[in-house]
Amino acid sequence: AQKITQTQPGMFVQEKEAVTLDCTYDTSDPSYGLFWYKQPSSGEMIFLIYQGSYDQQNATEGRYSLNFQKARKSANLVISASQLGDSAMYFCAMIPAGSGNTGKLIFGQGTTLQVKP
Amino acid sequence: SQTIHQWPATLVQPVGSPLSLECTVEGTSNPNLYWYRQAAGRGLQLLFYSVGIGQISSEVPQNLSASRPQDRQFILSSKKLLLSDSGFYLCAWSGYYNSDDINYGYTFGSGTRLTVV
Numbered sequence: 001a002q003k004i005t006q007t008q009p010g011m012f013v014q015e016k017e018a019v020t021l022d023c024t025y026d027t028s029d030p031s032y033g034l035f036w037y038k039q040p041s042s043g044e045m046i047f048l049i050y051q052g053s054y055d056q057q058n059a060t061e062g063r064y065s066l067n068f069q070k071a072r073k074s075a076n077l078v079i080s081a082s083q084l085g086d087s088a089m090y091f092c093a094m095i096p097a098g099s100g101n102t103g104k105l106i107f108g109q110g111t112t113l114q115v116k117p
Numbered sequence: 118s119q120t121i122h123q124w125p126a127t128l129v130q131p132v133g134s135p136l137s138l139e140c141t142v143e144g145t146s147n148p149n150l151y152w153y154r155q156a157a158g159r160g161l162q163l164l165f166y167s168v169g170i171g172q173i174s175s176e177v178p179q180n181l182s183a184s185r186p187q188d189r190q191f192i193l194s195s196k197k198l199l200l201s202d203s204g205f206y207l208c209a210w211s212g213y214y215n216s217d218d219i220n221y222g223y224t225f226g227s228g229t230r231l232t233v234v
Contacts (some may be wrong), residue, residue, distance in 0.1 A: 046211035109160040
């Protein structure tokens, strides 16, 4: 079964410190894409970062980096130098290539991050 | 550029009343379209997806239905709302057509917060 697991319902981090949000996935497809989205209290879903299963290097986008460990099936999000505006819910998600032309995105349950001043 | 519009932003409806939520996409053709529902503080559950006009796939049995009368229009409906239909509804589009497009991910609308009373 294809599944995304986020084991941290809530996390706190001090402003300016780094934080890691955990994500593990389960798929039998050799090809897949992994995504992280941020959802602030307004509800909008904001794309943060993407990692392809065949990418040799970990993805980075500004203060966001994805620690991709394929053998462990983990795709942790690292946020460096946390800011108060980073307080939000964060979702890990996956598109398995085996989803055909549907592109169905499978989401984890999310992690709520609170940044303390 | 591609944009996605979703309305209304909030809605309070009595039990047993009908529902119609609309989503339109601009700046792209033949997108894959999706309806997700999010319970408070939880992850996103895929309700329906569509890969073309008139083509609707349902992911979970429920009190809701979806239609795609035009290429870039996706409508979520109910004839009689239940209390359990309350939640945050998100429309999304994707340019994903096959495994070569796996990095497309999704673009989400701003969401509709539905409260059934």
